[in-house]
Amino acid sequence: MTYKNFDVYTLIKPEILKLRNIGIETANLDCRLLLSKSLNRCESLYNHQNILVSEIEVKKFQSLVQQRLNGKPISRIINRRNFWKKEFELNDDTLDPRSDSETLIESTLEQFRDKLQFLKILDLGSGTGCLGLSLLDEYPKSEASFFDISLKSLQMVKKNAHNLGLSKRSKYINLSWKANDWDIELLTIENNTKYDVIISNPPYISTDIIKTLKKEVKKHDPFVALNGGKDGLDAYRSIIPKLRNIVKLHGKIFLEIGKEQESFVTSIAKEHGLSQKGYKKDLSGVTRVLMFIIK
């Protein structure tokens, strides 16, 4: 194979123009990430760096840019996303983690200040595992169980746990919170040990609204990770009634919510023996996390 020496910017400039023409403001960064992926590099590339590239690699780069031109999000092309302090791999069955969900990590850190304490953590609806794994990274003596209906997403959690050196403290549980006795099944798997921390970003978008979302979201994020049913609250109705049975007496529950869902979720929680002890807004000022304890 013959390799030629290129200045990165010279190579990516025509592709940057194509992306800019369709309104992609991050065209330069996107092209550098896609070139990096084509060269199987982990590190970032700089505009004025010299690199050796083969013709096959140039073709691969151009085909990745074409995927971007067709509307595929960059994280779905490179199958990676930075969340909190680490990089997570994605697959077609996992939600692409959102920075708003980092509010859940912030809330937990505020409530559990001693990083060296042992916490038993449940990540309910774990996707890539970005929530539970970020907590395991912050609390090096703790353990987390990852619960998801999707086996393929649990496989992704397993891979991310391995990549981050967190496998020994991770457990994978393939259950559905739609099952009647999911709490009993869960406790059986856990030898009746309850949790200090339950963290969850459940699907909370109303089915009708999903149709109106940007193509990038509705086409590439799994429906099961988005769909909250008619009014967006189905997952809360399945999850909340069981939380009292699986959280320790002094444990805390952190739930992500969508815009304007606060009063509805709080009232479901009240009905089922929980009281709201705090909330946290995301960077846009929207109430994103509600914290509950046993009443």
Ligand SMILES: C[S@@+](CC[C@H](N)C(=O)[O-])C[C@H]1O[C@@H](n2cnc3c(N)ncnc32)[C@H](O)[C@@H]1O
């Ligand atoms: C909004 S995503 C959150 C993923 C990840 N925690 C994050 O924040 O990026 C919701 C997750 O809940 C899972 N899920 C949906 N319905 C479920 C059910 N009935 N039982 C268990 N998990 C479910 C989905 O597979 C998805 O991984």
